[in-house]
Every structure is written in structure tokens, then in C-alpha cells.
Amino acid sequence: MTKVWKRTxxxxxxxxxxxxxxxxxxxxxxMSFFFSMTRWTLQDWSYIGFDNFKTFFQESSLxxxxxNTFVYAAVTCAxxxxxxxxxxxxxxxxxxxxxxxxxxxxxxxxxxTIAVGIAFSTLMHPTEGLINTTLAFFGISGPDWLGDTRIxxxxxxxxxxxxxxxxxxxxxxxxxxxxxxxxYEALQIDGGNxxxxxxxxxxxxxxxxxxxxxxxxxxGGLRSFDILxxxxxxxxxxxxxxxxxxxxxxxxxxxxxxxxxxxVILFLFVSVLAFPLSHYLNRRExxx
Amino acid sequence: xxxxxxxxxxxxxxVLSCVLLIAGLLAGCGGSNxxxxxxxxxxxxxxxxxxxxxSASPAESESSKPQEKVTISLLVDNSQDAVSxxxxxVDAFQAKNPNITIETETRPAGSxxxxxxxxxxxxGDMNDVFFYNAGSLMQALNPEQNILDVSSxxxxxxxxxxxxxxxxxxxxxxxxxxxATMGGGWFYNKKIYADLGLTVPKTWAELMANNKxxxxxxLTAIIGTYKESWTxxxxxxxxxxxxxxxxxxxxxxxxxxxxxxxTTPAALRSFEKLEETVGYMNKDYLAATLDxxxxxxxxxxxxxxxxxxxxxxxxxxxxxxSINDIGxxxxxxxxxxxxxxxxxxxxxxxxxxxxxxxxxxxxxxAFIASPEGMAVVGTVSQPTGPYVxxxxxxxxxxxxxxxxxxxxxxxxxxxxxLEYISPIKGPSLEQITxxxxxxxxxxxxxxxxxxxxxxxxAKQLGLAGW
Numbered sequence: 001m002t003k004v005w006k007r008t009x010x011x012x013x014x015x016x017x018x019x020x021x022x023x024x025x026x027x028x029x030x031m032s033f034f035f036s037m038t039r040w041t042l043q044d045w046s047y048i049g050f051d052n053f054k055t056f057f058q059e060s061s062l063x064x065x066x067x068n069t070f071v072y073a074a075v076t077c078a079x080x081x082x083x084x085x086x087x088x089x090x091x092x093x094x095x096x097x098x099x100x101x102x103x104x105x106x107x108x109x110x111x112x113t114i115a116v117g118i119a120f121s122t123l124m125h126p127t128e129g130l131i132n133t134t135l136a137f138f139g140i141s142g143p144d145w146l147g148d149t150r151i152x153x154x155x156x157x158x159x160x161x162x163x164x165x166x167x168x169x170x171x172x173x174x175x176x177x178x179x180x181x182x183x184y185e186a187l188q189i190d191g192g193n194x195x196x197x198x199x200x201x202x203x204x205x206x207x208x209x210x211x212x213x214x215x216x217x218x219x220g221g222l223r224s225f226d227i228l229x230x231x232x233x234x235x236x237x238x239x240x241x242x243x244x245x246x247x248x249x250x251x252x253x254x255x256x257x258x259x260x261x262x263x264v265i266l267f268l269f270v271s272v273l274a275f276p277l278s279h280y281l282n283r284r285e286x287x288x
Numbered sequence: 289x290x291x292x293x294x295x296x297x298x299x300x301x302x303v304l305s306c307v308l309l310i311a312g313l314l315a316g317c318g319g320s321n322x323x324x325x326x327x328x329x330x331x332x333x334x335x336x337x338x339x340x341x342x343s344a345s346p347a348e349s350e351s352s353k354p355q356e357k358v359t360i361s362l363l364v365d366n367s368q369d370a371v372s373x374x375x376x377x378v379d380a381f382q383a384k385n386p387n388i389t390i391e392t393e394t395r396p397a398g399s400x401x402x403x404x405x406x407x408x409x410x411x412g413d414m415n416d417v418f419f420y421n422a423g424s425l426m427q428a429l430n431p432e433q434n435i436l437d438v439s440s441x442x443x444x445x446x447x448x449x450x451x452x453x454x455x456x457x458x459x460x461x462x463x464x465x466x467x468a469t470m471g472g473g474w475f476y477n478k479k480i481y482a483d484l485g486l487t488v489p490k491t492w493a494e495l496m497a498n499n500k501x502x503x504x505x506x507l508t509a510i511i512g513t514y515k516e517s518w519t520x521x522x523x524x525x526x527x528x529x530x531x532x533x534x535x536x537x538x539x540x541x542x543x544x545x546x547x548x549x550x551t552t553p554a555a556l557r558s559f560e561k562l563e564e565t566v567g568y569m570n571k572d573y574l575a576a577t578l579d580x581x582x583x584x585x586x587x588x589x590x591x592x593x594x595x596x597x598x599x600x601x602x603x604x605x606x607x608x609x610s611i612n613d614i615g616x617x618x619x620x621x622x623x624x625x626x627x628x629x630x631x632x633x634x635x636x637x638x639x640x641x642x643x644x645x646x647x648x649x650x651x652x653x654a655f656i657a658s659p660e661g662m663a664v665v666g667t668v669s670q671p672t673g674p675y676v677x678x679x680x681x682x683x684x685x686x687x688x689x690x691x692x693x694x695x696x697x698x699x700x701x702x703x704x705x706l707e708y709i710s711p712i713k714g715p716s717l718e719q720i721t722x723x724x725x726x727x728x729x730x731x732x733x734x735x736x737x738x739x740x741x742x743x744x745x746a747k748q749l750g751l752a753g754w
Contacts, residue, residue, distance in 0.1 A: 039748060039750065041406075041410075041430060042406060042407065042410035043409070043410045043430065043433065044430075046750075051747075055744055055747070058740070058744075060716075060737055060740065060741075061716075061719075125572070125575045126571075126572050126574070126575050127571065127572045127575070128572075129575075144572075144574060144575065146574070146575065147514075147572075147574030147575055149728070233517065234719070235514075235517055235719060235722055236514065236517075236574055236722050236723075236726055236728075237719050237720070237722045237723035237726065237728055237729070238719050238723070249715060249716070250715075251403070252399040252400075252402075252403065252715065253399075253715030253745065253748075254402065254403075254406065254428055254748070255715075255744070255745075255748045257748075258744075258748065
């Protein structure tokens, strides 16, 4: 008995966290699998099998929704990695206003997402917005950033990148700072320049940071909703619908079972893309 | 406890899930309903308050014991107009009924508000009285389970039938009207009409001819405000009178899955009319909001605005100098003789079925649905059309634009909007009409897409025949 106690007692410290996790994450997850197969009014439900999934897959905007979701995730992820890395390198170098600049870069992350969305949709107004009035000052007639169906999604993605870059940068700063000094000293002895430092040391050795940023940004992009909704509401028409906004519209319409089915589909969609990606990235990681 | 119809395990699962999944929604807005109706009975005044002839509270409790002070709670949406209407009604009612205190609470408008109400109902935390839409939105609240049946209240005799049908579910009435009706149709700027020598159109072809002349003169013919995408539905929805004129059984057939938008020529015409307006709207119509649309109309920057008459108070308030420059006509059909107006009904006051203070709530509803109640409403809210309570008259100083609606009512050429007489209204209509109004989708295509959207909803509602 004492032996078992000794062997396992460390796990008891996990219990509080595990219980909370079970109640607010695992349980609702499994319940949502159940409710996705019902017609559900919050007060009452009736089992209807896979009808909700069938209905959801017949949703007319679903094709464009999947496509937009994927494009959005890929674009935001790519830009967050590139700019996060560049800013991370810049903000770990020997510049005097480093701390101030780090705060500036991180600042957008702190602002409420909805507020950012509303602010940018005002800035992007085609005739009265600050962006286009500024462009007009230089004689350029700016596009309708959120009304033109060809660029609306990219406009939203741009705002997402603007807001998410601080977070990516912080991860990169941590990754770059954890690279041991010896590598730089060795580089100095070998007579390498800054480019060598970046290409041969920082880039490969901050790979775990890169992987974190890619995974977080990609999953975040696939699930993205909070910026898109105040900016375009999936519109004009269905042009910027992503899966999350399609789900939300079902919820708004009071189709709770259908919305839950959509969430299950999104959950599976994200899993199918994210787990192999994570596996692939981790395999290529190097140890310091 | 409150849902005897549910099986036990079902109930446990439902309640558990509601608590877990919706707790977050409620965290910010949990109300405390009945907190202080016991403590203050010591100084309760014995004055008999229910002297009004319209009020119909059961008398037996009044005679046997001194009247207790009762607090009931009221839920209204947070628009400026709704809040001031509620405040005026509450003040007037409390003055007549000193023993009843009404605490008003607000909720968001629009579909967020719909979910707010549904969540409150499903968690058993609803206010005693709540103001909410009539028509399909009311039917989605599961009235038999959640709302008190008020069919046999005496004030029902004063309410006109066309309103009653919009708060009826399975033959029982559930609500009292809280405000005037609204018309859906076309606002126009009379100055522009005078400058260009135009006349109010009686047919759709005349309207489009006017649009062309306005556009050719360099002005904006139609104001579009698609940033608030629901406004894009107006042309399609306001056409319902014309649909009904051509196909009188459309609403019933449509609800029963026997008629479709795509296959009923008169209904398809609604989408076609919207399609014909492509190219006539202001340049920034995709980014313009309702407020900027109202401003454009009042300032004469646009000639036409297809909209509901609920914007009249806003014009009267923000641009009082130009209220007399604004006129209104019903959406024309293809036949001048059959022209009439599509009417949006008043919202309604409902009593929560599990309220602790049903008698007081009934008294409040009786007050609202009386000519006196409507007069109180009229003092703070410009009527947007005639009232639906018999004997309630509009104030004399209503703007001409409201009076423009009266001939249609006087000659009986009105039809309720489809969403008031059928429980189905596809949730994606506003996205579809945006696509049609921007020229991205053809009318026929849009009609069949909308039919699919409606089918989805009808199945979710579990309607017969789908």
C-alpha cells in the first residue's frame, strides 16, 4: 500500500487540474458529439441520427467556406512566421530601445479582438476610411477593402496578422534567447558575419519556436472567427464565410443541433490537418 | 420541475448541457428577479389601484387582504426607442398602480437578442414580462411551453384581428401589441421628385423609369446600406403584398411545402425586382450603414430608400427640418390596380409562463393594450403607422410621411409581411439578397437557393410536410 502510494502520490497533484479539465473540456466535447445528432432547442431534443451532418454538408456556402478557411489559415500562418521571426531577431539584437519596441510589437495582442475588428472596418471604409483617404491624398484610389469579394478575405487576414504578430514575436524572442552563447562564440572564431549567424544558427536552432508558431497560428487560423465577424460577417453575401462563421450563423438561426454538428466537423477538420502537421514538424526538430 | 413533458434522463442531459455550454453567455447578464417583494409589505398602501376599466385582475385577493407591494421585471431590447417606450409605459402604469413596481432590464436587439431570450427561457430565468417580436420569431420560442396564454383576456376584444393572427400559435393568442405597425416600402425625397418632375410610381416599371431618370441626372437613385446586411432584404420582403395579390394562398402553401419561391412566378418576381435595382445604388453601398442611409435620404443625397417606416422617428429627431421633404409609397407591383402595402406588425408583450406574479403581469398587459396605453406610447415614440388597438388614434402632429400610409389602410390594401403569417423565414436570406443586390447571383438561382435555406429551417422546426 505504502509502496503504491509512494509511486503514485505525485499524480494526486494533478487531480484538481484534471477534474476541472474533465468538466469544462472533456465532458462538453463528448456531449457535443451527442447533441450533434439531435434536433435541439436547448430545452428539448430529439435524436435524428446523422441528418445534421448531412444538412451541414449541403450548406451552399460550405465549399467557399472550406476554401476560405484554408486560405486564411495558410496566409495568416505564413506571415506570422516570417514577420515574427524577423521581429524576433531584430528585438533580440543589440538595439537601445529594445524594451520599448518589444512593448509596441506586443501591444496589438492586448487589445480586444472585437474592438480591433470594428476599428479596422472603420479604417477600411471605401470612401470615408482613413486608409483610402490617405491613399487619395497621394492620388491613389484605394479599393473597397471589405466590400470587394476578391480582397475582402485578405483584408481580414491582414488585420489578423497585425494583431497576432506580437504573440509570434514573443515566442521567437524566447526561442532565440535560449540559444546558448557558445554557438555565437564559435561563429566569431570562424569569422562568420551576421548573415551566417542568422542562417546557420538562429534559423535552425529556433526551430522549436517556429514549430510552435506554425501550429498555433495555423490552428488559430482554421478556427478564426472573432476578427472576421465584426469586419464582414461572412459577407458580402457568402464571400468571406469561413467554417466558424457558417457554424455561428446556424447557431444564430436557432439550429443548435446543426451548429453543434458543424463544430464537430470543424473539430475533425482541424485535427486531420493539425496532428500530421505537428508530427511532421516535431520529427524535424533538432536538439540544442 | 418545470418541464413535465420531458423524460428524466433527457431533462438531466438538457439541463446539464445548458448550464455548461451557456454559462458563459449568462455570466455577464445574470439578473436577480424577485428579490424584494416580501420586505416592504409593512407599509403597503391599501389604496385600490385597479380602478381602470381595462384592467382585469381577479378581484378576490384584493378584498380579502391588504394589497402587497409587488415587483415585477420587464425585459425590453436596448434600442433607444424601445427603452423610452418601456419607460413611459412603466411610469404611467405605476402611477395608476402604486402597489406594483416594474423593474426594466434591457437586452441586445437582433439575433443576439433572440438567443438571449431563448437562453433565458431555457434556463428558467426569464423576466415576468418581456417585449419581443410577433410572428415567426415568437413561434420559435416554443410558446406553449414558455408563454402564458392570454386568449381569454378582456382586452383582446380591442385588438384588431390582423395583429392577433401574428401572435397566435395553435389557435391561442400569446401577446399584446406594444406599439404601432410599420410599413415596408419606398421612401423618396420629394425635392428630388419635384426637381426632376417625377410622379409617385404606381407600377414597378414606372419606379424603374424614375430610377433611370434620377441616375441620368447624376444623383443616387437608390440608397443601399448593405453593411447592415438585413437592409438588403427590404425590396424582396416588401414585395409580399404583390405576391399575395397574385397568389392568395401562397403563405399557407409555402408553409406546407406546396409552393416554392423558385416555382411561383409572383414570388420569384420579388427576387427579380431586387435584381433590377443593380447599378442604381450609391457607390459605397457595401460599406454604408442604416444610419448613413437615413442621413443620405434626409439630406437629399439619394432619391429612394427601400426601408421600414421605423426610421421616421430617427429622421424626425436628427433632421427635423427635412421630415416634410420625405414621402413614402408602397412597393409597386406590375399592375397599378393591385397596389397595396406590406405591413410589419407591432412587437408584442408576453408573460412568462412560470412568472411568480401572473396577475400583476396581466394587469400590465391590459394597460399596454388599451387606447390609453397606446396614447402613452405615442407621447414618446412617433407612430410609424396606425395602431392595432381599436380606439387608439395617432397624435395629430404625425409627419406627413406617416399619413402617406393611411390610404392603404383605409382602403384595406394591406398584407402582413410573410414572416408574420408563416413560421418559416430562411436565416440566410440577407446574404442571398446581398448577392442578388450586388449582381453576384441571378434571381432564379437565388430563389432556389432560398428555397433550400427554408427547407433546412422547416426541418429544424419539425414542421409537417417537410
